[in-house]
Amino acid sequence: MDRRQQKTRDAIFKAFSTLLETKRYGNITVQEIIDEANIGRSTFYAHFDTKDELLRTMCTDIFSHVFSDELMSEKTHDFSGNNNGLETKLTHILYHLKDSEKNIVGILSCDSGELFMKYFKGYLTEMFSKYLNETKVNAPADFVLNHLVGSFAETVRWWIDNRMKYTPEETIRYYIEVTHIA
Amino acid sequence: MDRRQQKTRDAIFKAFSTLLETKRYGNITVQEIIDEANIGRSTFYAHFDTKDELLRTMCTDIFSHVFSDELMSEKTHDFSGNNNGLETKLTHILYHLKDSEKNIVGILSCDSGELFMKYFKGYLTEMFSKYLNETKVNAPADFVLNHLVGSFAETVRWWIDNRMKYTPEETIRYYIEVTHIA
DNA sequence: TATGTTACTGAACATAATGTTCGTCATTAT
DNA sequence: ATAATGACGAACATTATGTTCAGTAACATA
Structure with a gap:
């Protein structure tokens, strides 16, 4: 797997974990994950179609x-x-x-x-x-x-x-x- | 309780139940509940602050x-x-x-x-x-x-x-x- | 080192949901 | 009858969604 992919993937996971510490899953938006992970909007959707899929993968x-x-x-x-x-x-x-x-x-x-x-x-x-x-x-x-x-x-x-x-x-x-x- | 209140309350519950038969809770929007119950937007929010509160009440x-x-x-x-x-x-x-x-x-x-x-x-x-x-x-x-x-x-x-x-x-x-x- | 491929960027866009406000009108209780 | 209350619906600002695309950086390979 491309290092760049791995990097953003990790960033997304990390951001998701961080957000989960203070917020409930249902109230976390894709936007927040993007901001926290500091990645481009389209990048997130290139990896996961939905928030649920991110959770499932995790x-x-x-x-x-x-x-x-x-x-x-x-x-x-x-x-x-x-x-x-x-x-x-x-x-x-x-x-x-x-x-x-x-x-x-x-x-x-x-x-x-x-x-x-x-x-x-x-x-x-x-x-x-x-x-x-x-x-x-x-x-x-x-x-x-x-x-x-x-x-x-x-x-x-x-x-x-x-x-x-x-x-x-x-x-x-x-x-x-x-x-x-x- | 005012009969009007009871009526819209029932309409909301009914609509919510109907929607739950075909959709998952997380994917049901307040908008859909409003449409299904055939009530005004502000009316819904006069009864329940959030979708979660509606569920809790139910x-x-x-x-x-x-x-x-x-x-x-x-x-x-x-x-x-x-x-x-x-x-x-x-x-x-x-x-x-x-x-x-x-x-x-x-x-x-x-x-x-x-x-x-x-x-x-x-x-x-x-x-x-x-x-x-x-x-x-x-x-x-x-x-x-x-x-x-x-x-x-x-x-x-x-x-x-x-x-x-x-x-x-x-x-x-x-x-x-x-x-x-x- | 050169080259083709792949992935991220960032901005723009259309669509849709959220939650609030307010004047108007209908129903209620007394 | 009348004052209070609740529903209406339209309008509004805000925010999230999911997609597109041209530009750029990082990658693997030879």
Whole structure:
């Protein structure tokens, strides 16, 4: 990729992050992003068609790091034997989110949060569905899947909103405690 | 309240609902609401300062029916004795949502859904917190509260998205099954 | 170093939404 | 009947959107 492209792309991301620290996504205009990034108007539109696409790209960017190929691969078994590795995977997710350089707190704020969560839950659904057959609750599979994905996403949101006051290990332990998986 | 006020207010709500059936909240403009409701521009702004406030009012309206005083009162005990009435309350909530005349499906769609869920979770938090001391899981209280509220909200969203294909009773039964409350 | 390609600039433009103001007219409550 | 109140609609300044285009700078390659 051309260095110039990379440069403006970074500038846009940076500006977007900066703006998200003080404003809600819905109230941020393309104009403000342009001004903050200090780029030409047409330049922005050369990169992204809409503000939503910018957010989507940013989310995809984050998730490409969070959900590595290894994480999405077949279920792994750790040394303990009777645990199916889901706990390890979930912990990894929190660690990656914690280390993400992007402004996750801002993205999670009110209206953009909905889109972030939507994409997030997409990945989670794919991941969780591999472990579904092992649960032995008396409820439809699609209900259980939605419940696991939804409550995990909510847990992560809560964890981030509360400035990650518990360690990833603790948090996942609590999650497993209340969902009774593994 | 002046009948004229009530009339335009209804017209605005109706127009908003109609628009939500075909468009996402974020893409609906005040202009469209005005046109659809067939009212004067200044009239709209005499009622609501912003589009968000209109949505907020609509949500409050719905919730005032869903979360009745009786529902928010101290925990009640049904005839079975060992159940604390939470199941009954949750079932009531689904019934009220089902019977709501407002366009809940539209409100839940992508970007306005975030606000709806936020208000919804506010009420749920108040309600659930009364039952918290009865849970006996090894996790912090604020974590458990967030988990119950978040997963119930997600369950409701899923239920509505799936055209309420299960009865309120079934749905709540599943919810209790996976959360192990009551 | 020369050359063709690619990307950013900046200004201009048409379109559309926002939020406010104000005089006029219709409906309301008493 | 009348005074108060609310809706009307037009006009207005402001701002954002998304596109276009000619000019210029940075790039890769040979």
